[in-house]
Amino acid sequence: NAGVTQTPKFRVLKTGQSMTLLCAQDMNHEYMYWYRQDPGMGLRLIHYSVGEGTTAKGEVPDGYNVSRLKKQNFLLGLESAAPSQTSVYFCASSYLSDGAYGYTFGSGTRLTVV
Amino acid sequence: AQSVSQHNHHVILSEAASLELGCNYSYGGTVNLFWYVQYPGQHLQLLLKYFSGDPLVKGIKGFEAEFIKSKFSFNLRKPSVQWSDTAEYFCAVRAPPILTGGGNKLTFGTGTQLKVEL
Numbered sequence: 001n002a003g004v005t006q007t008p009k010f011r012v013l014k015t016g017q018s019m020t021l022l023c024a025q026d027m028n029h030e031y032m033y034w035y036r037q038d039p040g041m042g043l044r045l046i047h048y049s050v051g052e053g054t055t056a057k058g059e060v061p062d063g064y065n066v067s068r069l070k071k072q073n074f075l076l077g078l079e080s081a082a083p084s085q086t087s088v089y090f091c092a093s094s095y096l097s098d099g100a101y102g103y104t105f106g107s108g109t110r111l112t113v114v
Numbered sequence: 115a116q117s118v119s120q121h122n123h124h125v126i127l128s129e130a131a132s133l134e135l136g137c138n139y140s141y142g143g144t145v146n147l148f149w150y151v152q153y154p155g156q157h158l159q160l161l162l163k164y165f166s167g168d169p170l171v172k173g174i175k176g177f178e179a180e181f182i183k184s185k186f187s188f189n190l191r192k193p194s195v196q197w198s199d200t201a202e203y204f205c206a207v208r209a210p211p212i213l214t215g216g217g218n219k220l221t222f223g224t225g226t227q228l229k230v231e232l
Contacts (some may be wrong), residue, residue: 031218042204042224090157094218102148105157
């Protein structure tokens, strides 16, 4: 049982380049999330999805796009990378239930934009 | 604004010292509360959670947290820390969907970096 898998683990981009981060979960979770983690700012929600084919904006969505074409996958895209997007990106997933379930996190993607 | 506050940004303790990390939130109504830990170079892992019942919650590795509704607090404690507890600790709150637009979203605090010295 792999849980939540993120690829790639590291990436360096030049300003203006594009890339896609992939998140895959094998727990049949309905909800998936993309967070970015920056020093002194904790984790901030970029986008999330409550089910296949749905996406919604989080706290800091600008400059990012997402897609959830399959229930197990949640893709985060950067169309034109900027140095301000240098961060560690975490994907997470959780059950649909209204109960107090926490998240299962991936191991993160460290992105540097130069 | 609705938020989660962790007032201690950096804490340095000696082994065997007692630990208490503060967490306050500003949401009204029923909330679910979590503490996550992130060891160096790793992803976040759930330490403990509260959603109802006994306000004193016990988690893994000897950690516990107390929910005090009147103070909007959920402080993390450990009686005797170990060097291996060196990590960053995040408090998180799941507010009622009507306040967050649904989606089981968690709001995280800014984290507390704990360093335990031998």
